[in-house]
Amino acid sequence: MTQPQAPPPQRSESREIAELRRLKQDQPELASAAELQIELLQLQRRVQSRVSLPAIRLETDYLNAQLASPPVLHFAHLPIEWGDLRFLLRATASAMRSHDALDDADFRRVETLCRDAERLPLALRSWYDSARTSDAPIHPDAAGLEPVLLQAMRPFLTRSADAIMAKTDLAGWTYGTCPLCAGEPDFAVITPAADRILICGRCSARWHFHQLTCPFCSNADRRRITSFASRDGQYRLYACDQCHRYLKAYDARRASRPVMPIVDGVATLPLDAAAMQRGYK
Numbered sequence: 001m002t003q004p005q006a007p008p009p010q011r012s013e014s015r016e017i018a019e020l021r022r023l024k025q026d027q028p029e030l031a032s033a034a035e036l037q038i039e040l041l042q043l044q045r046r047v048q049s050r051v052s053l054p055a056i057r058l059e060t061d062y063l064n065a066q067l068a069s070p071p072v073l074h075f076a077h078l079p080i081e082w083g084d085l086r087f088l089l090r091a092t093a094s095a096m097r098s099h100d101a102l103d104d105a106d107f108r109r110v111e112t113l114c115r116d117a118e119r120l121p122l123a124l125r126s127w128y129d130s131a132r133t134s135d136a137p138i139h140p141d142a143a144g145l146e147p148v149l150l151q152a153m154r155p156f157l158t159r160s161a162d163a164i165m166a167k168t169d170l171a172g173w174t175y176g177t178c179p180l181c182a183g184e185p186d187f188a189v190i191t192p193a194a195d196r197i198l199i200c201g202r203c204s205a206r207w208h209f210h211q212l213t214c215p216f217c218s219n220a221d222r223r224r225i226t227s228f229a230s231r232d233g234q235y236r237l238y239a240c241d242q243c244h245r246y247l248k249a250y251d252a253r254r255a256s257r258p259v260m261p262i263v264d265g266v267a268t269l270p271l272d273a274a275a276m277q278r279g280y281k
């Protein structure tokens, strides 16, 4: 197994990393969270450029037809390179532990899992499939490690989703879950035309969704949707009074840059606190 080489320095300074550094400077209380995301982005960048295309027919007619029996992207399609994945799992766990985002016991579980060539694929598949089969219990090796698995899988998931999105027409997709991987949205963007686009928390696919319907429980009664903006008006939060879940959005109507889910996720940590204080999760 070859160890990934460090990237040339200019590549590690993407726009997202520059924004995270600015956030860290402007809001010291977000420094640790921003620093962790910078480390994770740098790790993912080291393998991103050599991730292959997903093992699925990348033809528009075929992909559009697959939307009738979602999710489009199956675990077997993912272009996982196991050496790279194990590197990312170990390095992600280590970065998260050093920022108090993972405890020692879970860190050791990741180490153990990386050494087991049979259990690792089973655990990952179970995590991946758990999004669409919410009634099937997740593999015990994966349970509790979801945030680590997600970060390590990100380069393979986003590469696959980007390739499929480029060939697929999602205009007819009206559901709250991701058409490609069955994941849930973890961020949204409000377009200048006041439409809302959801962003998958796993593969980063994007699709339009009704502005005031809850994507988690389909509650469309706008009296039971609480919405409020951040102090600077840059972000908006939609909370559902039926399932008590919430979703944050970047308001691109008043923005100088496009949405950056990783940066915006850190910038809106105070909004998360406000939502949780009101009893949402």
Ligand SMILES: [Zn+2]
Pocket: 161, 178, 179, 180, 181, 182, 183, 200, 201, 202, 203, 204, 205
């Ligand atoms: Zn997805």
Ligand SMILES: [Zn+2]
Pocket: 214, 215, 216, 217, 218, 219, 240, 241, 242, 243, 244, 245
């Ligand atoms: Zn709801």
